[in-house]
Amino acid sequence: MIEIVSQTACIHCDKCVKVCPTDVFDSVPDGAPVIARQEDCQTCFLCEAYCPVDALFVAANAYGPEPVIEEEVRAKGLWGKYRRELGWTPAFTTKDRLKETRELGKRIREANERQKLESGHPHHEQPKQN
Numbered sequence: 001m002i003e004i005v006s007q008t009a010c011i012h013c014d015k016c017v018k019v020c021p022t023d024v025f026d027s028v029p030d031g032a033p034v035i036a037r038q039e040d041c042q043t044c045f046l047c048e049a050y051c052p053v054d055a056l057f058v059a060a061n062a063y064g065p066e067p068v069i070e071e072e073v074r075a076k077g078l079w080g081k082y083r084r085e086l087g088w089t090p091a092f093t094t095k096d097r098l099k100e101t102r103e104l105g106k107r108i109r110e111a112n113e114r115q116k117l118e119s120g121h122p123h124h125e126q127p128k129q130n
């Protein structure tokens, strides 16, 4: 779940507000967005991946809050960890990130289809043969 928006690192671009699929953040004029609906967080890490300055921290626990302080995140080298693991460099533009996200979505859909076919529950009914 989303745990931190760093007040000191945030540059107020509101990208996290825009990419969050469940509208967890409220933007603040001339300020860092606030985590307004933490319970709606899906732990998808998109906000972390899109933040251009690694000012967000999402904890891996999707089942409930896991309060943590900025110093601990820094000491463990966790700022921007998900972005780095994706292979996204800080120089990636929003356009690059959107392209990668679409590609990732396509790969997830294909994997889901394969899994359904392998488990004998295809998503699309096959036409009946006469």
Ligand code: SF4
Binding pocket: 001, 002, 019, 020, 021, 022, 023, 024, 025, 040, 041, 042, 043, 044, 045, 046, 047, 048, 058
């Ligand atoms: S992890 Fe996903 S759902 Fe949670 S706040 Fe970030 S973008 Fe929104």
Ligand code: SF4
Binding pocket: 005, 006, 009, 010, 011, 012, 013, 014, 015, 016, 017, 032, 033, 050, 051, 052, 053, 054, 055, 056
């Ligand atoms: S994406 Fe990062 S820098 Fe931009 S508003 Fe959100 S936390 Fe701040």
